[in-house]
Amino acid sequence: MIFAEKARERARSMPPGKEREMLLRCAEQNEATSNLTDWLSAPVFPRRGE
Numbered sequence: 001m002i003f004a005e006k007a008r009e010r011a012r013s014m015p016p017g018k019e020r021e022m023l024l025r026c027a028e029q030n031e032a033t034s035n036l037t038d039w040l041s042a043p044v045f046p047r048r049g050e
Helices: 002-012 018-041
Strands: none
Touching: 002 018
16 A cells, blocks of 8 residues: 555645546555455455355
8 A cells, every 4th residue: 555655645746637637546546456455365254054
């Protein structure tokens, strides 16, 4: 998530525009990917009845 934080910091210092929006979108995607990876790496809990 360090990439996402740095991208957001950089975007804050930029004027509104395509590059800023692209950085913010990349930060959001990076966080979503990181969260999904964490979720998929979590230990699996047994299903009911098993």
